[in-house]
Amino acid sequence: MIKGDKYAHFWIEEGILNFVYKPNTILDLDGAKAVVRARLRYQNGISYPILCDVRHLKSASKAAREYLAENGCLKALAVAIVMEKAYSGTLYKAYMNISNPSVPTKGFNTISEALGFLIQYKL
Template sequence: MEKKEFENEYARFWIENGIVFFVYKPNTVIDQEAAKKIVADRIQFQNKADFPVYCDIRGLKSADKAARDYLAKEGSSFTKGVAVLVDSPMSKIIGNFYMGLNRPTTPTRLFTNGDEALKYLQQFAS
């Protein structure tokens, strides 16, 4: 039986309409080891298949530089496209700056509106 939902100490994820939804739990703090676990769990959950990913980082309190670097590169594994939901226009500006430095390997955009994020991901859903 295919897994419908998965949860670890950092986040909860599920697949809906061909999109992986990944939502950080409130006040989550991650380091590089946590980032590695998060990415490994997501890839295993997806059965190593490529999916568009809706990543809600509004619950993320902080991530150290090593975690951010790891997520920017390895976090794109097995994704067709990524929409990152942030909580403010300032977070979006900071996130876009960071993505400019760390160039994700798949199309990635930041959003402050969940509906716009989903609309963006529709082009990658099969």
């Protein structure tokens, strides 16, 4: 079942949590906190590999990026970030540099590549 909040849709499919930002999402600190809260509530204490599709994310404030960098991989076994090629040089690098993720994290330009990476982390 697809759940969501103001900012994103999320669902679990074949042992992977899919997290997709809604079109033209502008994320501030409160939004980032709401996104993490909603995802953790949906996960109900269970850790999953997470496919995070940021292709529709229009922008994220510096505070939102920092919050997600620190808290975005809570209850994650691994994270695959799907982004447009233009993003790969900016948002993703900032996320990786700030967060130094505690779980395996990689950026991809296609969902199929991201799923190929995540499959090895399924329970």
